Amino acid sequence: MHFEFNEEQLALRDMVRKFTEKEVAPYYTKWDREKKYPKHINKKIGELGLIGMAIPPEKGGMGASHVTEGMVCEEVSRGDCSLTMSTFVVGHLDAEILAHGNDKIRKEFLEPFLAGDQIPAFAITEPGSGTDAVAMKASAVKKGAKYILNGEKAGITAMMDADFAIVFAKTDPAAGARGVSCFVVPTKYPGVELQSYEDMGVRSVARGSIFMDDVEIPADYLIGKEGTGFVMGMQGFDISRILLALEAIAPAMVSLEETVEYTKQRNAFGRPIATFEGVSFPIVEHISMLEAVRLLCYQGLWLRDQGRSSSKVAGMVKWMAPRFATNAIRDCLVLHGHPGYTNEFPFEQRLRDVLAIEIADGTSQVSKLVAQREIFGRDYLPYNYRNK
Numbered sequence: 001m002h003f004e005f006n007e008e009q010l011a012l013r014d015m016v017r018k019f020t021e022k023e024v025a026p027y028y029t030k031w032d033r034e035k036k037y038p039k040h041i042n043k044k045i046g047e048l049g050l051i052g053m054a055i056p057p058e059k060g061g062m063g064a065s066h067v068t069e070g071m072v073c074e075e076v077s078r079g080d081c082s083l084t085m086s087t088f089v090v091g092h093l094d095a096e097i098l099a100h101g102n103d104k105i106r107k108e109f110l111e112p113f114l115a116g117d118q119i120p121a122f123a124i125t126e127p128g129s130g131t132d133a134v135a136m137k138a139s140a141v142k143k144g145a146k147y148i149l150n151g152e153k154a155g156i157t158a159m160m161d162a163d164f165a166i167v168f169a170k171t172d173p174a175a176g177a178r179g180v181s182c183f184v185v186p187t188k189y190p191g192v193e194l195q196s197y198e199d200m201g202v203r204s205v206a207r208g209s210i211f212m213d214d215v216e217i218p219a220d221y222l223i224g225k226e227g228t229g230f231v232m233g234m235q236g237f238d239i240s241r242i243l244l245a246l247e248a249i250a251p252a253m254v255s256l257e258e259t260v261e262y263t264k265q266r267n268a269f270g271r272p273i274a275t276f277e278g279v280s281f282p283i284v285e286h287i288s289m290l291e292a293v294r295l296l297c298y299q300g301l302w303l304r305d306q307g308r309s310s311s312k313v314a315g316m317v318k319w320m321a322p323r324f325a326t327n328a329i330r331d332c333l334v335l336h337g338h339p340g341y342t343n344e345f346p347f348e349q350r351l352r353d354v355l356a357i358e359i360a361d362g363t364s365q366v367s368k369l370v371a372q373r374e375i376f377g378r379d380y381l382p383y384n385y386r387n388k
């Protein structure tokens with residue numbers, strides 16, 4: 001058993017850490033306040049070959065392991081866990097799906113996305129269906145050499161800055177999950193409208209809705225085959241949920257590191273507050289739990305690298321990481337006393353950002369359902385039981 005990255009991974013981690021410390025972390029608060037997608041940084045990350053890095057080289061990626069992908073996502077999240085929500089987490093889902101596309105899709109969309117020149121969105125949620133995604137209403141009807149798309153997708157990360165959306169829509173409404181197909185929809189096409197949200201966190205990669213009113217796209221913008229969209233989408237979640245967990249753990253760990261230093265310097269009653277167990281024990285407890293979940297994350301990524309299932313681990317870490325991270329950051333804020341409550345410190349922003357991870361890519365409850373399926377078996381899922 002190895003609990004260390006190899007030489008090559010450590011060299012990459014050092015490079016990404018230096019990049020993050022110089023180019024990302026100092027601007028975390030600025031990009032949030034300006035609500036501005038740092039496209040120039042996304043471009044640099046693309047130039048470094050880090051977007052969609054697990055995609056095989058013949059399709060334009062680095063063919064990196066998922067463990068390496070997680071390590072890079074974690075490093076950049078130490079500087080800005082909002083940016084990584086788009087570039088690495090949704091980016092993973094987008095890259096995996098686009099790699100299923102034909103040559104035209106790969107050339108027109110996957111290549112510029114991996115290079116950091118175009119930003120994609122991943123659009124599955126609708127106003128009336130999130131957790132129960134198969135209940136989606138968006139439709140795609142084939143008409144000669146075109147598909148006509150109608151419907152609304154809601155709550156989509158980076159929607160306002162996206163050049164195109166990967167849209168899930170029903171081609172056979174009677175066929176349930178097997179009636180869902182997946183399409184590329186450029187956001188500049190006639191019939192497409194976008195609307196932004198006023199979110200409490202993750203504000204630099206603004207969420208939005210996409211409305212499609214008789215949007216005509218070429219038939220070869222269908223990704224894969226008709227009816228395979230849902231399965232393709234779900235496959236990506238077994239990795240993206242682990243990346244999200246690492247995305248939550250990173251800012252919590254940075255907050256704890258900062259708090260260890262702060263409590264060593266800050267005095268009360270004639271000694272450093274770090275010497276009070278009421279101060280140091282919560283820090284120890286948070287680090288204990290976060291380090292345990294972090295190891296579980298890497299085990300899940302490693303399992304996928306071995307061609308084994310990461311579903312159970314993905315379900316487990318996706319509920320634990322944001323919950324533990326939120327608790328940790330909250331305590332770090334309080335341990336900084338009254339200045340910690342101001343926006344001079346990044347704790348309030350980290351709290352807002354990490355809370356989003358409890359909902360994105362499926363809520364904590366749904367993550368537990370995924371783990372439940374693996375532990376109890378499919379027969380004991382609530383929706384299967386109801387249908388018996």
Ligand SMILES: Cc1cc2nc3c(=O)[nH]c(=O)nc-3n(C[C@H](O)[C@H](O)[C@H](O)COP(=O)(O)OP(=O)(O)OC[C@H]3O[C@@H](n4cnc5c(N)ncnc54)[C@H](O)[C@@H]3O)c2cc1C
Pocket residue numbers: 090121122123124125128129130131132154155156157158202207356357359360361362363364365366369382
């Ligand atoms: C920051 C952020 C980024 C997002 N980015 C994207 C994106 O890029 N693309 C995209 O398509 N979507 C995105 N989403 C949407 C997200 O995937 C959905 O919000 C999520 O799947 C939940 O769906 P819902 O909001 O419709 O809640 P609902 O499905 O209406 O659920 C409401 C509540 O009921 C609970 N619930 C539902 N069913 C069960 C059950 N069987 N057992 C127990 N509890 C249950 C849920 O856990 C939740 O708490 C994003 C959301 C956020 C907050």
